[in-house]
Amino acid sequence: MKKIQAGASLFIVLILLAVMAVAALSLARVTMTSTAVAGNMSFKAAAMQASEAGLSEAFAQLQALAATDVDATKGTWYYPTAQATDAAGLPSGVTWSSVPSVPVPGGYTVSYVVERLCAGTLPVADITAQCVVKRLAASGSAKAGTEQMDSPAAVQYRMTAYVQGPKGTNTFVQAIATKAS
Numbered sequence: 001m002k003k004i005q006a007g008a009s010l011f012i013v014l015i016l017l018a019v020m021a022v023a024a025l026s027l028a029r030v031t032m033t034s035t036a037v038a039g040n041m042s043f044k045a046a047a048m049q050a051s052e053a054g055l056s057e058a059f060a061q062l063q064a065l066a067a068t069d070v071d072a073t074k075g076t077w078y079y080p081t082a083q084a085t086d087a088a089g090l091p092s093g094v095t096w097s098s099v100p101s102v103p104v105p106g107g108y109t110v111s112y113v114v115e116r117l118c119a120g121t122l123p124v125a126d127i128t129a130q131c132v133v134k135r136l137a138a139s140g141s142a143k144a145g146t147e148q149m150d151s152p153a154a155v156q157y158r159m160t161a162y163v164q165g166p167k168g169t170n171t172f173v174q175a176i177a178t179k180a181s
Contacts, residue, residue, distance in 0.1 A: 051173035054110030054161035071123040
């Protein structure tokens with residue numbers, strides 16, 4: 001008796017080979033996507049770290065601002081009143097290409113603006129009524145029965161840093177700073 005080979009095993013092997021090739025391509029694609037996501041997260045984390053340079057520079061500029069200059073706009077980086085904000089809480093009237101910037105290693109550029117959190121007409125006549133203030137620690141006696149001294153009010157400032165980096169990384173970071181009046 002003669003057996004006829006039908007070639008069924010060859011057909012099954014080809015199907016298994018095709019399935020394994022598709023699985024290998026899927027695994028390669030998932031690996032590439034995971035690498036891209038990890039890279040993007042790395043750029044975002046580096047942008048957050050770079051924002052510290054801009055916030056530090058903004059804080060240094062704010063501390064150097066004379067008490068007589070707080071009621072006037074200074075260049076494109078300082079506003080004596082709180083600016084209108086967009087839905088994300090960012091100052092909407094800022095042209096980021098014209099504000100001061102700080103280059104940060106790694107291809108990042110950090111731009112910053114500072115807003116005094118005050119409203120109303122300038123000059124500010126009543127800090128506690130027109131501005132967001134923080135009460136500083138009062139000095140004086142803590143002895144029972146003695147009158148507590150009023151603590152001085154310190155005006156709050158909102159610093160916004162805009163970080164631009166490699167691969168289109170864009171990050172905004174805001175911080176609140178206090179400057180005694």
